[in-house]
Amino acid sequence: MSTPDKRLFLLDAMALIYRAHFAFSKNPRINSKGMNTGAALGFTNTLVDLLNREKPTHIGVCYDAPSKTFRHDSFVEYKANRQAMPEDISIAIPYVKKIVEAFGIPGMMMDGFEADDIIGTLSCKAEKAGYDVFMMTPDKDYYQLVTDHVFVYKPAFLGNAIEIIDKPKVLERWEIENVKQVIDILGLQGDAVDNIPGIPGIGEKTAKTLIQRFGSVENLIANAHELKGKQKENVVNFAEQGLMSKELATIHLDVPIDFDEEGLRYDGPDTEKLAALFDELEFRQLATRVLGTASPAVPKPVSNKPTVGKGFKSDKPMGQTSLFEMPAGETVAPEEGADATAAGDDYAPRTRKTIDTTLHEYHLLTTPEQRQQLLKYLKQQKEVSFDTETTSIDAITARLVGISFCYMPGEAYYIPVPPKDEDAAREIVQEFKEVLESPAITKTGQNIKYDLVVLQRYGIDVQGPLYDTMLAHYLLEPDMRHNMDLLAETYLHYTPISIETLLGKGKNQLTMDKLPALQIYEYACEDADITLQLKNYFDPLLEKQGLKRLFNDVENPLLRVLGHMEREGVSIDADALAESSIVLQTSIQEMEQKIFNLAGMEFNIGSPKQLGEVLFDRMGLGGSKIKKTKTGQYATGEEILSKLAFEHEIVQLILDHRQLTKLKSTYVDALPALVCNEDNRLHTSYNQAVAATGRLSSTNPNLQNIPIRTEKGREIRKAFVPRDENHVLLSADYSQIELRIMAHFSNDATMKEAFQKGLDIHASTAAKVFHVPVDQVDSDMRRKAKTINFGIIYGISAFGLAERLAIPRREAAEIIEAYFQEFPAVKEYMDSAINQARDQEFVETLLGRRRYLRDINSRNQNIRGYAERNAINAPIQGTAADIIKIAMINIDQWLREEKLASRMILQVHDELVFDVLKEELPVVQPKIEELMKNAFPLSVPMEVGLGTGENWLQAH
């Protein structure tokens, strides 16, 4: 890459001056004016030697800032041990600066940074521009910066020859695998001169062996339990100090300094100036050597033309593959996603890649010109990954801080926006509308629904195909977690910058808008970059496992629909809830008093522990059938207490008390508090990647468990209302969708017939199982049959059914037996599902959504039984989820195409709720029914129940 005429030398002035000073300290050079010139002479000698020997084309000298640096900010004692600078040195410095200047060499200094940070930053930039960089310094801290093209140039010293330290030498010296581990070693052993504490009892040798073994300070601390004795103690007790020392030893590569190629070009000295200086300092020998007529000691380099040099990679041709290696390329890609994760933890190298060990080009773009330039390239892409940085994890209230884009692994751009000035932010964001709303560009993101919801606030409705890496992994490994840091660790063996590094943690955590863009951009760019790399990793795996269609046609389109639903929200009648709260509070207090009176003492009814003691120890209820939980407490669950209700009236009071406090705390009081103060609506957040079966889940608040079963609970449903008097709520729910799916899968003639004839499925099941005509099925029989039907879907066991029906196990087993007699194909289907699972260790839904059941062949009966029930339940529950997802996508698309004002606002597993403009109802209602019924036709008809009303309860 580099050519002989691109050799940059960067000198650490202070380190060289100190060294020169001490080199001459044994026999000081005092000039006629009484000045100790040793430091200046030594430094100049070194410089001249360098110019003669290496004939650099580019050279610069870096100085420490006299002011405090960020290192002092983070550690007040930093360099406190260093004795005051010897007077001889402080006198020498201005002379050195003048000499350097006279040589025509730029001197560089930056407020708040030390020379090594400047040198580090410049060497990075220069290397990318194709230079070989030589850092002239005796300081071993610099070893952490060495790469294939960046070297430490160790000046000659006391008979030691010049030494050029390259990467192999660094690795060899400490027997490490990665140059960056130098930081870990320095952090551990500390540095007495700079007063970096390190960890007590650890010197260079121990540091070396520990890092060899654990890879990093962090990992050492995490695995301190593997150590012994005093060492273990020290590592544990001084963990924080160790981490801080590492931080102090880290040379920062983010100094805001440009690599000014032309300025660093060496053009030879100003001989006149130099002669005057040498004269003043009385450097006669040196004067002859450098300026004497005999030999021109300081050569002028051959001139060459600059090639690159703009920070922005504007001249890169499009469509070219990355300049950088894919991080994933270095490790052996596991055969399958399934194995990938398993192998990931066991065989992953101890040292992970990070931003500091991986080549990357992350850019901070702040000017309109830069943004236009980026835009120009983005528009030419077929796919782009992006990520938003915001002020909150709640997408509805979050304010944008910036957006990062990446379209080539290893290269990303960050555009900050003013978070306080929403109009100004919108203007910048609008510049990218064309790209974000382009139907031709695939947008990749990690949990991209979040970004979509945030961007809606800024007038952007992201269009075009979407690719969510979180959802990709959700389909590949539904039982696992899917956060980006974890995915990057597992599949790319890369540790991203943690948000905590940036913002701190706990209640004092900052928000993004508190940080300057300069501190955010690498983090933001890395996210977009990693996301793109994950996409490249997951895509072939999805293909191989036949998940592409589900991914492209269901999950990704759905995310946009969910984003719209979240942003839409739902209206609630807060006044009604506030009134309820007061009513409930009174009832609860009355009950409390009665309970205390009956118990003869006051206690916390909400504490299962205290409650158990009162009921069972003090009052002696329950007799022989007292149960305990696995933690040894008395079990006081609903089921248990219900059985005791007849023994004492206190029990029913307790049950009622529980119900009311639950309703009050979880719904009546919680929901109004979550209403958004901007639009006065309640916004839930749908999680598309937590339920291993493929269902959605809802949080903040959970609107999928609003009460319905009890009278008091239904009051809460009444508080969910249309947005205004021109709207009604429409509820549409699939009737018996899971049983229909069972009928479809099993192809059971009896069951299918019941659905085809539109019979009451529970009554008809009761008639079969209890061998009576349908018209003689009583309510108890129907209730039992209903429980059986649910049991079937859950992968029934006689034990479970007995529990649910509160009947003896024997009786439950007989009922199951009878059921299978009547529905033989269901039994066959269940057996075959389990067999298939045993065979391939996964089951799948109608659309190929997988669930891995790696315990299906366990020898442990309980574990295996659990997996077997999942083998039956997962395909059914998952297929139902698939179907309603398709319906949602189609309905959303239709509403949009028809430009209707009605909105889909909630999903509750088999139910969709709409806020319908009254005049649209005649069009909307039948269409929704049709789209739900026909989302994915099965071999049995699908029924949809519809209802409208002035609140959710009425509509349901």
Place this chain on the structure above:
DNA sequence: GCGACAGG
């Protein structure tokens, strides 16, 4: 982290 309970 658990027990209890709201929903499907």
Place this chain on the structure above:
DNA sequence: CCTGTCGC
């Protein structure tokens, strides 16, 4: 069987 939230 699948969830999320509350209070302890």
